Amino acid sequence: VIFFVVIILFSLVYIPLFNDMKFGLDLKGGFEVLYQVERTDGEKLTSDDLNSTYDVLKRNVDSLGVSEPEITIEGDDRIRVKLAGVTDIESARDALSNVANVSFRDTNDNLLMDASVISGARLSYDEEGNPAIALEVKDKEKFLEATTEVSQKDSGENIMVIWYNFDKGVNSYDKDGETCGQEDSMCLSAATVSQGFSSDVIITGNFDKEEAENLASNINAGSISTKLTEISSQNVNAQYGTNVLIKTFVAGVIGMILVIAFMTILYKFAGFISGINLLLYMLLVIAVFWLIGGVLSLSSIAALVLGIGMAVDSCVITNERIKESLEEGKSLPQAFKYGNSESWTSIFDANVTTLIVAIILFIFGESSVKGFATMLMITIFATMFVMVFLNRIILGFFVKTKVFDNKPNSFVRYLKKGKPRKHIKINAIKILKKCFIITLIYLVFGLVYLIVNGLNLGIDFRAGSDVTIEADNLTVKQVEKDFDKLGYDVVSVEKQENDQVYVRLNTELKENGINKVNNYFADKYDAKTEINVVTNVVKQDLIKNAFYSVIIAAIAIIIYISIRFKFSFAISSVAALVHDVLVVMILFSIFKIEVNVIFIAAILTIIGYSINNTIVVFDRIRENLKNSNSIKTKEDLKIIVNKSISETFTRSLYTTITTMIPVICLIILGTNGILPFNLALLFGLIAGCYSSAILAGQLWYLIESRKLKDNKDTKVIDVKTKDEKVNKPKKKKKKAKRK
Template sequence: MRNNPWLVSLYAVICCIGMLIALPNFLSQSALDAFPSFVPKNRVALGLDLRGGSHLVLEADEEDFVGGLLQMHLYDLQSFLKKEGVNILSLRQMKNKVSISFFDSISKGNVIDKVRFFFRGIAFKLNLDQKNNFLITQNSDQDISIVLTPYKIDQAIARAIEQSMEIVRQRIDQMGISEPTIQRLGSNRILIQLPGEQNPSRLRQLLGTTAKMSFHNVLSNNRNKGFALGASFLRDNNGNQYLVEDKIQISGTHLNGAVARFDPKTNQPVVDISFDDIGSRLFFEVTRNNIGRSLAVVLDGKVLTAPVINQAIPNGKAQISGNFTIETAGVLAVMLRAGALPVKLNIVEERSVGADLGGDSIYKGTYAILAGLVLIILFMIVLYGRWGLLANFSILLNIILTLALLSLLGATLTLPGIAGIVLGIGLAVDSNILVNERIREESRKNKSVFYSLDMGFSRAYSTIVDSNLTALISTVILFFCGSGPVRGFAVTMGLSIVVSMFTAISIVRAMMIFIVRYKKIKSINIRSLLGFSLIPDHTTIRFMKARFVGIGTSIILSIASIALLFTHGLNYGIDFDGGIQIGVYADKPVDLSIVRSNLESLQIGDISFQSFDGDKNFLVRLKYQPGGSPAQARVLEEVKKKITEIIPFSKIPHTEIVGPKISRELIRKGVLGVVLSALAMFIYIWIRFEWHFAVGAITTLVLDITKTLGLFSLFDLEFNLTAVAAILTLIGYSVNDKIVVYDCMRKNMRLSSALSFRNLIDKSINETLGRSVYTSMSAFLSVLPMAIWGGSVVSSFAIPMAFGIFIAASSSVFIAAPILLFIGDWRFKNTTR
């Protein structure tokens, strides 16, 4: 038995390239700059939860946008019908539709034809599809309604989102924010991620403001008392009311410059604006014809200022004053230079992480990885002696190659992503344990060393592929059903699974063959450093005798868990419950009752608190406030201000706002992910084994999940997206563990056909007992440091994962196997009748 030199060379090249690509992640920037230009210098980008920053999701306001589209064409339609000699009784807009009434039914056909002609002309001008743009509904013989079709709305919003992305990018660039991420989400959302310490209130103003500016004549309230047609009452920031003409004298589209500065006369911040040629001419005419009257400067339906025109202004320049700070004046200037958004964007999700908190997360994550790695290395050495060193080498290689792939793909490493690497270490060990146990099993038969190696790898191969593929399926589903940092977990976990299969099947095999040949080893003796196996060889435990106790206990625990879910419920995190969440870090223990009484004076509804990482830190949770995204921003700032008054030396590095629409979508995706993952496991096991194996695995899986949910409820652990990631990972791991037993059963069915099904199951469990216990222990050791030192962010993943590993290992023996026996006995009775 020899290594193929071409394959060994290929493995070496892959490893060397991987190490070269991963190298920049371990070097300082100055050391990296000293390397030649051909050396890859890409590093794994850190997510916002590790380096701090802001995450926002903006959603187009469809109702406002549709209303604006109709309003934009309303006056043109009225003028067109008048020009065409069509007499109508009334033409009015009601939210997302236009209603036209006429004098008699005779003119109905003429009106409909003219309306169709008008909208087709608009579609032609905008280079849009001239069909399927609007729908005419006949309410009566003298009344019709015009609505835009969903096709037209989707088409228009898609165009508006594309334009909005460019405007948002210009606004961010002009504020000097580096390395922004701006992506389109679906058809009507924009994802924005801004690294570094940011001012959330400034970002809301910058990104959540449409910045649609216009200039209107102000009518005298006394002279025009009762005047309503063609005018509206608008307010300024101080609550002053103005009766403003609806007619736009000058549109903000004619602006070509805006600069914030201090006015030397008033020593107050102002914004100087200038118009283009058309705007300058219009501005001159408006100021010339309205001397002595007020001209309102309106931004998004609110009056910024309404100065009196003293003289005609011919140079196309003006000054906007108001209650500005230098920051708000600067943001307004940026928005005016970038231009107005073509659609109103609402902030439906906002998350902010301070740089200090990100640094703390990096420290805890690194500490958890190193601690888990040390435990695994020691465990493998104790378990397999010097051969365990080879397994440890493959684990280190697994981490390096995973980092290389992350760097190569330009992936972002998040805190859950670090958890994915840690768990990937456990899965890499899983493959090595399967190989070592198979080789140890073959070497006991007194076969040659190369035969033991060859048969050990060959017989472990199918189990490794099956178990890793089930975990990979769960990871892929998690990627598509998750969002944000949870996707980062799915990416690192998926890459780690692929790399562990490569290292276990290829690299470890080649190195073992090389060592055996180089050292001229005559027999492989894989021994524990303890001098004895933790699980004795050739055990003959009659597990199926305890099948009724095992299943009965499991059902009782699952029923108790379900009862707990109905009575106590789950502690839903902000991902699923929506609302506002504020992380507070104090310098000394805090009496939360005092904080509660002070915050309740703000009259902001129900307030809940949750301590974490000791008695100095706590979360404040508020329900989603009525009034949309502006109300959430206002309440968030009020609460932050009040907390800093109560606890002067506190820090608030972490805030989140999640709207009800986002939370509903996350719930739907979470449920869908769990269902799809279970269904995928069922189909895969049915294809690879038989249907009754699939039924046994999925039934056990349901019982495992209910117990895990019961743990969340019992200990009031936060149930969020990270918790869903833990459940989906457990689905893959639980099935992984059962496949090891199933694979052995399938082998024994071929080799020991004379055994009864009960004895065959007992024999298979005993043969795989060592592998099952060792793989469970290695996975448990990999997540244990995260559960202890990982902090509150990953505790909702690590704690249920550690619990789930224990549940999955025991359920493989005491639940899945007995269910398989019951189904086997049932099939036998039905076939013998």
């Protein structure tokens, strides 16, 4: 009953919410362009210049009728425009680059002055109280000179015409003079000038207040002295984006059903309730993301996958603690209270470290990374609220009803009461040398291969252009000949699914080149083309930002874990994190899998997952250190590490499985476009399970064992616990000598 009620509520709220969600280009198709903004006079660009250019682009986008466009200022001199759902890329590009321009001309269309002579326009009124536009003159000397020149012409020609976006091949005073001042006319005003003047100009016409305000706004836009240089662009076929969205959604639904089933099998009633709360968790995350105007893309879905893994992990940690308590002979209420209490520290520290990573990524990342970070932050708070707070309240209610007092095994599956569980025994220290040798061999040879052969860098990390052509029966040889005919240097041509051919060019295609390629293949094959362009500037920024993000995140993790645990724990966790990233990069190099901007999101997901898992193992080591009398020899330390790894191994395995389920579903059901992303996650999850469950503990043992000797008492291991520092030997008081 609970299940069906939640499903119905989930459907009633979620489906309409999903319909109103903003989708990124990778899920909906569309057009994206990044502009470099510069002043036309070579002077330094100001924030006012940038904001004025932003207003122009916004107005141009509005003219396209695109629903929910994204226009963002990036840094001090860039503006990114995303138009999801746009199909006519050529028209969109033309409209965007059409920066408004005001000019002053005579009746023969000769240029008298450009927009540089005015500082702006504002709403005003004529002598009869009708709406008008006042032009504020900036260069009074030049304005006086131009108006004097016009005033000296013969009657009928002594007219100064003010144009908005004058097109020499289309507009002329002879043709448009009669419509000056009217709606939709490029001719704003045609006034007789009887003598030179340098005061502000009043433009009157047959328009109302709103039209006058809009016209003033347009003139202000036209008076800006900036130019736009396109430094990267991307367009995604709408049909392709829709296919990705549908397949991703289906894979996600199947993955969620499998996760809930897995949780129910593992933990019975407690697992089932956790699964139901996982649906509520999903609803809350999507609702908050929608409320803040988030754009759902592949990178934000990556964060959601990580968030689901962390949400499930919080339930697994708590339920495993409850199972341990029941097996030790505690009653269900006692076990429930103890399990929740003891699991809190692990959950808190794991989520805080991941939150630190998310905040840093949001500050330093580019747009897709910011989307990842935003979603990740939402999932962290949702985990703490739904999967920790709400889940405990609901399960606590059922515990208080005493329904399960006589059958606690129906509440959560566990072994015989009073008979402590036999954990999977892992002698991590015994196999330490073997693990290190195998790991080092892989990393050394892998790094050599990586350095020699490099990564298969996608368009995001190299300058050039990527062209995807979709047409019936198109062959690689045909396409190679076509690009040779067009005069472009082809790096590679690959045949892909659905009659698509993927082409890499060394050339950074400009607007004319893009139109040339689009028109050529459309005319010859009736083909659909997608063209992505990245310049060296963008490539360098992406690499720099990704590098800074990871380094600063690692430093922040070291600081936090050093405060909460100890410096040796921090170093071990970061070493494990580096291991996971290198494993994925080496595998991508070996299998020649393309590395693009979404790869960064996958790496960030792996970092978050690895830290989350490692913290849980370290928390158990910290707890076992606290409960031990003292650690005086290496043998004592071995026992602690082996015990901690054995106790948390099952949890690490379960968490990895539940996180891998949706990833595997995406690999099987998803498209080739998101396959590299899903493969990176899969490789990273496997590497992260190994490093966090075994390798991190071994590294910590190596660091701490240097302080101890095999059989002699030396100083005791000092570790920070929740409330105190423990295991410090007490100093013996010296007895006073009698004189």
